[in-house]
Amino acid sequence: MTEIEKRQDRSPVPSAFDYAPAPESRDIVALEDRYGLFIGGEWVEPKSGEYQPTISPATEETLAEVAYGGSEDVGLAVESAREAFDNGWSDIAPSERAKYLYRIARILQERSREFAVLESLDGGKPIRESRDVDLPLSAAHFFYYAGWADKLEYAFPNRKPQPLGVAGQIIPWNFPLLMLSWKIAPALAAGNTVVLKPAESTPLSALLFCDVVHQAELPPGVVNIVTGDGRAGAELVQHAGVDKVAFTGSTEVGKEIQRTVAGTDKKLTLELGGKAANIIFDDAPLDQAVEGIINGIYFNQGHVCCAGSRLFVQESVYDEVIAKLKRRMGTLRVGDPLDKNTDVGAINSREQLERIQELVASGAEEGAEIYQPPCRLPEKGWWFPPTVFTNVAQSYRIAQEEIFGPVLSVLTFRTPDEAVEKANNTPYGLSAGVWTEKGSRILSLAQRLRAGVIWANTYNRFDPASPFGGYKESGFGREGGLHGLAPYLEFDE
Amino acid sequence: MTRLPVKKTYKLYVGGAFPRSESGRTYEVDGANVALASRKDLRDAVRAARGASSTWAGMTAYNRGQVLYRVAEMMEGRKAEFAELTGDEAEVDEAVDRWVWYAGWADKLAQVLGSSNPVAGPYFNFTVPEPTGVVGIVAPEEPPLLGLVSRLAPAVVGGNVAVVIASEHRPLAAVTLAEVLATSDVPGGVVNLLTGRKRELASVLAGHMDVNALDLAGAEDEDGELERLAADNVKRIVRNGDGQSPWHAAAFLELKTVWHPIGV
Numbered sequence: 001m002t003e004i005e006k007r008q009d010r011s012p013v014p015s016a017f018d019y020a021p022a023p024e025s026r027d028i029v030a031l032e033d034r035y036g037l038f039i040g041g042e043w044v045e046p047k048s049g050e051y052q053p054t055i056s057p058a059t060e061e062t063l064a065e066v067a068y069g070g071s072e073d074v075g076l077a078v079e080s081a082r083e084a085f086d087n088g089w090s091d092i093a094p095s096e097r098a099k100y101l102y103r104i105a106r107i108l109q110e111r112s113r114e115f116a117v118l119e120s121l122d123g124g125k126p127i128r129e130s131r132d133v134d135l136p137l138s139a140a141h142f143f144y145y146a147g148w149a150d151k152l153e154y155a156f157p158n159r160k161p162q163p164l165g166v167a168g169q170i171i172p173w174n175f176p177l178l179m180l181s182w183k184i185a186p187a188l189a190a191g192n193t194v195v196l197k198p199a200e201s202t203p204l205s206a207l208l209f210c211d212v213v214h215q216a217e218l219p220p221g222v223v224n225i226v227t228g229d230g231r232a233g234a235e236l237v238q239h240a241g242v243d244k245v246a247f248t249g250s251t252e253v254g255k256e257i258q259r260t261v262a263g264t265d266k267k268l269t270l271e272l273g274g275k276a277a278n279i280i281f282d283d284a285p286l287d288q289a290v291e292g293i294i295n296g297i298y299f300n301q302g303h304v305c306c307a308g309s310r311l312f313v314q315e316s317v318y319d320e321v322i323a324k325l326k327r328r329m330g331t332l333r334v335g336d337p338l339d340k341n342t343d344v345g346a347i348n349s350r351e352q353l354e355r356i357q358e359l360v361a362s363g364a365e366e367g368a369e370i371y372q373p374p375c376r377l378p379e380k381g382w383w384f385p386p387t388v389f390t391n392v393a394q395s396y397r398i399a400q401e402e403i404f405g406p407v408l409s410v411l412t413f414r415t416p417d418e419a420v421e422k423a424n425n426t427p428y429g430l431s432a433g434v435w436t437e438k439g440s441r442i443l444s445l446a447q448r449l450r451a452g453v454i455w456a457n458t459y460n461r462f463d464p465a466s467p468f469g470g471y472k473e474s475g476f477g478r479e480g481g482l483h484g485l486a487p488y489l490e491f492d493e
Numbered sequence: 494m495t496r497l498p499v500k501k502t503y504k505l506y507v508g509g510a511f512p513r514s515e516s517g518r519t520y521e522v523d524g525a526n527v528a529l530a531s532r533k534d535l536r537d538a539v540r541a542a543r544g545a546s547s548t549w550a551g552m553t554a555y556n557r558g559q560v561l562y563r564v565a566e567m568m569e570g571r572k573a574e575f576a577e578l579t580g581d582e583a584e585v586d587e588a589v590d591r592w593v594w595y596a597g598w599a600d601k602l603a604q605v606l607g608s609s610n611p612v613a614g615p616y617f618n619f620t621v622p623e624p625t626g627v628v629g630i631v632a633p634e635e636p637p638l639l640g641l642v643s644r645l646a647p648a649v650v651g652g653n654v655a656v657v658i659a660s661e662h663r664p665l666a667a668v669t670l671a672e673v674l675a676t677s678d679v680p681g682g683v684v685n686l687l688t689g690r691k692r693e694l695a696s697v698l699a700g701h702m703d704v705n706a707l708d709l710a711g712a713e714d715e716d717g718e719l720e721r722l723a724a725d726n727v728k729r730i731v732r733n734g735d736g737q738s739p740w741h742a743a744a745f746l747e748l749k750t751v752w753h754p755i756g757v
Contacts, residue, residue: 140613159740251727254727255724255725255727256724258720258721258723258724258727259720259721259724262717262718262719262720262721262723262724263714263715263716263717263718263720263721264717270727272727427726442753446749446751447623451749452747452748452749452750453749453750453751453752454749454750454751454752455752456751456752456753457753457754458616458752458753458754461612461614461616461752463610463612463613463614463616463618465610465611465612465613465618466610466612466618466620466750466752467608467610467620467748467750468750469748471625471747471749472705472726472727473726473727474727475727476727476729478748481608481610481620481750482608483608483620483748491740493736493738493740
């Protein structure tokens with residue numbers, strides 16, 4: 001064994017380089033003390049009379065008070081969306097509709113720094129990610145769908161595409177503005193109007209988006225934002241004036257929504273949970289694969305429905321991969337989301353932190369071996385260190401349940417057949433990763449893995465032109481690409 | 494002396510075989526004692542379907558198209574029998590023609606439904622349709638043959654396997670279609686056909702955790718109870734589908750997107 005290899009095996013995990021803090025200034029964001037609901041192009045007080053604080057998960061400070069819409073508020077928002085649909089939005093020239101969406105895309109680009117800071121403040125994600133991923137992708141999503149608005153008859157030849165009417169959309173807290181963009185851009189391009197409910201813990205970027213709507217001079221009522229908790233979401237789903245429901249969130253809530261719309265004419269798309277397999281073959285470029293593992297599970301604190309949370313390593317390279325992985329984990333910087341050096345930010349909410357802690361405890365209890373690199377966590381706020389479990393059996397909860405945190409479960413395999421069988425052994429089917437230098441094996445696994453998105457020799461890539469969505473209990477319908485338009489249209493065939 | 498005709502026993506079609514209902518029950522239709530499938534028969538049918546899934550989905554689209562075309566050939570040969578059972582020769586002609594139409598889609602769906610996606614980065618990215626798996630079909634009551642063909646053909650052409658609850662009041666043409674399937678190189682288990690009471694069977698089909706999609710074109714589900722049961726494992730639901738369309742086939746297909754870096 002060479003000297004270098006010996007050192008790699010024996011040396012303790014190196015700690016991250018000592019960087020000086022490089023915080024992004026939060027001055028660019030001007031927050032109101034209190035936000036109402038955005039209905040019919042105006043800020044209105046909630047009829048419910050209820051406001052709740054929205055809290056920065058990194059500091060536990062209250063950032064603002066936000067209205068919690070009730071049944072009456074949802075009703076007003078749906079009415080406003082219906083009125084906007086009937087009075088113009090569905091009949092304006094599609095090329096004009098396109099131009100509104102292009103405007104939104106441009107304004108998001110122009111104000112991207114402001115949005116990025118706000119996103120990190122309210123949600124706890126590293127500024128590097130909100131700046132380099134969330135914001136560029138949000139703007140790109142509007143830009144992409146803007147171009148479709150006046151080309152629908154080419155997207156669906158001979159099908160006479162027509163808008164559905166009012167779309168009720170409910171989004172999660174992991175990519176607040178990006179999920180808003182995934183929902184609103186195709187809905188508007190197709191000629192619908194929307195009522196969108198942001199997640200309870202991350203409403204601020206959606207509220208700032210109302211200012212973009214205003215700047216773009218979108219007709220009133222085309223976009224309505226009702227903040228609140230699950231009660232507002234449930235009201236929206238069951239409202240008789242909603243023609244289409246689009247939901248991104250947990251499988252549990254998704255099933256409840258599917259039950260609610262049962263027996264109605266509402267169209268439904270669901271983008272739900274996942275427990276993705278990330279499969280490393282022994283011929284993979286291991287250093288790149290380790291980067292893919294890290295990106296797969298620690299990106300956005302693991303608050304990612306398509307996170308590569310089950311790692312399958314071929315037995316012959318197991319020791320090497322685990323050693324490299326642990327070393328790399330030691331260089332992850334956990335801390336202030338607004339620091340430009342931060343890799344892993346704050347856990348989004350206390351509730352989510354408790355769920356992660358509970359599942360991690362179950363992993364240790366069931367017999368898995370836990371590893372966390374030494375890292376200092378801030379005293380205030382909600383944090384969880386990057387974690388990896390080895391010695392995991394398929395039956396363990398940490399191998400079956402979505403943790404939605406920076407926690408990786410490692411399992412092993414010997415043959416491609418075994419990898420496929422284990423990877424598919426889950427009710428979920430959102431995404432999967434494959435790492436190998438052998439092209440035919442990539443295509444074979446890409447075919448046999450039951451998941452809607454397959455990343456081969458890469459992981460966690462997103463693009464507005466690329467359809468995204470799940471198999472099995474990860475939901476149905478696609479977002480992104482031409483395929484992401486169809487759920488917002490009806491066809492006269 | 495006139496010859497005594499040999500009458501047919503109308504049985505279930507499960508896993509490529511023609512069993513009676515495990516319950517031993519029958520119900521009378523037009524003088525025939527038709528098998529009255531039980532909930533256990535339905536669960537057996539789902540197991541048979543799942544078992545045949547990888548074979549059928551793994552065939553080349555060209556091969557699947559040929560096998561389905563073969564089904565139409567066999568139907569054509571049984572036209573007289575079908576016409577007698579349905580009482581409508583035009584319906585039988587249309588059913589055969591529809592089957593041929595769908596057979597031709599087997600190796601064309603991916604080109605119409607899939608895409609190559611121009612992502613903003615050095616990645617090759619494409620989207621292909623894939624079968625969702627086991628499709629549960631509650632076949633329309635009328636027309637007895639064309640209704641069934643219109644729902645079954647789009648489900649299987651894309652590589653899905655099916656568990657069908659036949660028209661309750663007019664099941665004889667469906668059982669005869671099963672005999673056609675059994676002699677057309679369709680692997681056993683790809684199509685499983687049950688006769689019996691929809692009220693007894695449909696809820697078991699809708700709630701079955703190993704069924705991926707549910708076609709309710711022939712179900713009475715005004716209150717949405719079947720759809721609610723289907724939510725237990727997030728089934729894809731199809732509520733209607735008259736006529737013929739590749740989009741009827743698309744309703745039972747998943748879309749898979751694959752990324753790979755481009756580099757040297």
